[in-house]
Amino acid sequence: MSVLLYLLKTQVALLLLLGVYYGLLRRLTFHQLNRAYLLGSLLLAGLYPALDWSRLRPATVPTVPLLAEVPVWTSASGAVIPTNSGPDYGVWLLAAYGLGVGALLLLLLVQGTALWRLHRASRPAEADGMKFRAVAGKVSPFSFGRAIYLNPAHHAPAELPVVLLHELVHVRQAHTLDVLLGHLHRAMAWASPAAWLWLRATQENLEFIADAAVLRESQLAPKQYQYSLVRLSTLAAGPALVTPFSFITLKNRIRMMNSQPSTRRQLLRYAAGFTLLGLVAVGCATPKIAEMPQPEASVEQQARTTADQALYFIDGTPSSQAAAHQVDPSALKSMHVIKGRKFMPGFNEAAFRQDFGAMDDKGVILLVTKQGENSEALQAFTTKYNITFQEQNPNEKAITDALVAGRTISPAELQGRILLVNGVETAVENFSVPAGNMKSVYVLDAKRATEKFGAKGQNGAVVVMTK
Template structure:
């Protein structure tokens, strides 16, 4: 699954959790400022939590051990079939569809901004009883955007104008446009989720509750104000980006204005609900399966690597008994290698007693012009580093022969070995003697491991 799709799924799960809690427990409360914070927090956490990395919480302390890493050759035949480029998966088309709809909705958003700008440029600055606004020429209902109020005074009586300006000034003073724009952005990015659209609608409705409460606290008559709402709500509405009167919400707004204020004890719901929702959101956006845990350290790391991989400086190399610089090892034809012995610990120090040496690799070249394998040559690179985490490789060929203390064993048993218990490792390929002794499987190589 593409990371973008996974992120969106997690973000929408967070929106779902907060929306259900709001609808069931908070929507009917008259603490509109708290509800505004709650809904804005839902949007912020939905965008942030899926990006949060809390792997430190799950990770276990690293254990310092000495590990052995062995790099083995690429065992398949040299003439392996070429890798074909994978065809686009259905996730590819899902992502294209998602981005296409986002592009359409974003274009619609830009057109709404352009329409609003057209209204702004065609309006003129005016004032009524000291309250500044922009006078519209069109027959449109009053609305506000950011710090500006727009209305057509010819459509309203003086009593309505006072109520309308107080209402829109409440939107302007509390920066309600910010909530509207964030809700629009969430709906665009989460267009496939109806919760995002319902949450945007509830955010706008709660902002109207806030503005209505502010107007009534200014001393305006409740019945007169509610009558003005009904009259103005029937007029043409502005863009979806602005704070305008919406006739569909008038009935709900009047009910909330007439409702008795909620008890202060109900505020405990926010205190208890928010931390619980935050914990649930963390659970649904982060799982242990996603956190990379330290690999088991009591195993041997056996990996296939290309011959061009840089060799560690802390390893000493011998070719046919002669000490050889690491850079010269890269020039050896892998097909000329007969056997490679890997020494560690005391075994390595017996051969080279120097500070900083972590291992010894003894390479024996083939003699004469014997038959050469068509496969890629054997090359072994070993390193021993304190505190390095090593893990069992999964790409070692199952059909090679493995010997543990000269007794044939399986790859699974080899992976169970503790690095501390390994004294030396030898890798032999293209050996007729091994084929005669262990059968056709020895053609793929023989790995001999000796324990302490």
């Protein structure tokens, strides 16, 4: 999965999660729960593309397409058609996006440097038993990490403890981590509205938490505290890395402080939100496609493929499939198949490749006639390529000779083997093929027959294909 596609999926997921927050949860006074929800939504959105949601929907059985034989045409000239090597817009888009990320990360570094300079210029101070860093200038109070920054000269003695308490809540609950996470996420996903919206929602909710704590822990009346906030709004904003103080956020904070505490019944909104998100996840999940068992190629299919692609030799002389079919079966002494790369031990592949080209998955079918079994051409062929013939099992040879000659065979000759004619299991008593109509005969040992046909092949198999 490309980086941009991964980011797109995370931001779409985050946008849905924020939709639930703004639609159902934002106006509730369960501010700590909302903080957990916002942090969890960012984590879930980041993991969403990597999770296998297909398990949420039942597997569907794919329809089996009709097989069609498609001819493959080869080029007579063998020329290679060049592919269109146009510009890769995906790379350019990723590069442009990376430049935006780099610019915002650089901006964060500059803002961090400015905050460090302000820290260096501040001095330790204390009021009402609470420590802070005194700064010069007309700056709104703020906190960063475990430090509180403000100018005590701009606060009345009765107002200073309340301001310090507000910032102390931010310090104790490590709200700086949430804000920094939001800034980093916004830099990495700067093109997404969800990234900017998440940071704004988080900063607003953190202020809700601090305001509620001040009203709960101090003896200050809500109206008096709100008037104090209005007066603080006239001061200059703090550094960019801290929560901004604006009239819009102040209006929302005052509205939240004046609202009635949410009842326990309102907790059902969280359940409703999670249920809605679950339904969306299930609806967007791609059903898992049940794997259709792929049928193993039958012996007949394997034999047909080998025969069509094979290199034919008759008594050591290169030939063709058509010529091999013209050979009278009664004139054959033996037929040997070297399939694919499963060569017989000692086979001189290098010499064979030099004379006849790369074999790849082709087979070699060597027909030895009774007339040419002792010919010089066959002896030269077997010597050059180090081909040795193994004597066929007498019983298997008797079965092969009988079927090729058009004679019937008895159950005693089969010795418990199953007989398959053109892929269909056939009783030996009902089988007879006139001489000359036999295309191929394969006698499989017990091991291979069991692998192909199960328990029926425990004694072996005879596989016959007719013309």
